[in-house]
Amino acid sequence: MSGNLADGERGGAAGAFLEIACDESGSDGENLTGGNTDVFAHAGVSLSVASAAATVREIRDRIRSPAEEYKANHLLREKHRAVLEWLLAPQGPIHGQARVHLMEKAFFVVDRTVGLLLDDAAEAAVLFRAGRPAFGEDGWRSFLEAANQLLRVRHDGDPVDVFYGTVDTLRRTCPGTDAARILERLAATRPRAESYRDGFLAGPPLIPLLNPLLPAIVRTAALWSPDGRPVHLVHDRQNMLTPERIAWIGETARQTGIRLAGMRLVVARDDTRVQVADFLAGIARKIASDELNGRGDPALTALLRPYVDPDSVWGDARSGALLAGPVTG
Known part of the structure; x- marks a missing residue:
């Protein structure tokens, strides 16, 4: 695909669609109670390649770590608190162009x-x-x-x-x-x-009942097409995302009225949009986990709240501070 359109918007023979870059954080496969994390996060951003690249460059310029590949942990360090707040702020580079679906494992x-x-x-x-x-x-x-x-x-x-x-x-x-x-x-x-x-x-089922990634991808597509506009997903490459499972995602989306135009897998380090989605997923997972465990940071929770899918999967009212609307399960 090519084009020089507005952030996230692409054109084609079938008309314009919104391209969303995605990544996750907190995946432990089906080991949801004995893994390293208690929250799973799946983020999507509608930034253009140019806007995402500029955001990544700005983060690197502000943090100045020698690491070849930046991750959410760089932004979550206390010494880089100002960079994290800049990224999530209403005046920041991703506000209004990023969403995250959270799941309490x-x-x-x-x-x-x-x-x-x-x-x-x-x-x-x-x-x-x-x-x-x-x-x-x-x-x-x-x-x-x-x-x-x-x-x-x-x-x-x-x-x-x-x-x-x-x-x-x-x-x-x-x-x-x-x-x-x-x-x-x-x-x-x-x-x-x-x-x-x-x-x-x-043999093992095509769609493991306990793996949160596949339903989260379907939900992310729904988040970005509330008015029925076609959405195309660009996702970090993962072993779980086989051609058969991608076909299942497409069919599930179709059956629920989501206009998913397609899905393409990329290597995260080769697509700055996916890198920004990775930042948001990791940041959101950590802020949500802290909130659920009684050590939440009110300022960071408030900054994250506009990005959180109100249909995130939570079990009780501890999640209320993270959601714009009522707690859902």
């Missing part, structure tokens, strides 16, 4: 588990909010880890036995609570869990 595990076993999305939010106080910190951690093992493709031991053993133990510790009520329902779903695991005998 622990809630994503609960949501996918309850969705698979009970087909009842509302109960996921109830269990997430009631589980920790009902089971205690150790019990809640045991439940999350057992649920994560049950759903992931690669696992240790017998994840079905471990999950239902954990459910049986925990439901007896807090009788009469909402958490216990939902665990009583889960206790009766073992045949469905076994059927899910048996499905892996024919």
Whole structure:
């Protein structure tokens, strides 16, 4: 593609579309409860190549690190606080041209588990909010880890036995609570869990239930086409993004009314737009994680808020400070 149009706008035989450069931060594959991060972030920017290059140059000029490739961690260092604030500020280079979809990993595990076993999305939010106080910190951690093992493709031991053993133990510790009520329902779903695991005998699924990247890409496309305008994505190259999965992304977008014109993979260091998306994803993940863990920085949270997708995936009100609208799950 070529053209000298406004930021992010490209033309073609089918008419103008918006080109969005994307990257993620916090990916641990399907290991959502035992990885290094508790938040997953997927960012998109509509900057032109020239604008993105100018932004990266300015960041390098201000930070003056000898590193060949800059990452979000450079901007998150306290000594570079002014550069971070400049990047996110309303007068900064990406304001109005960048969005980020955030996902609290622990809630994503609960949501996918309850969705698979009970087909009842509302109960996921109830269990997430009631589980920790009902089971205690150790019990809640045991439940999350057992649920994560049950759903992931690669696992240790017998994840079905471990999950239902954990459910049986925990439901007896807090009788009469909402958490216990939902665990009583889960206790009766073992045949469905076994059927899910048996499905892996024919090989791993094309779309792993627990991998957050693929639905996040679909959501990013939706964020940039609220009026039905065609969107084309340029994404950092990843092993997860095989041609078959890219086709799934396109078909899922089509079925939900998103006009995704296509998707192209690039090496991040070769596209400054993707580098800027990488900066935003890493910054947003860290600010969100700090907020969720009670060590948030009010000034940085306020600067990030205009960029955050209001349909980010959160489990409780701790995320409220990050969102422009009501908490969603």
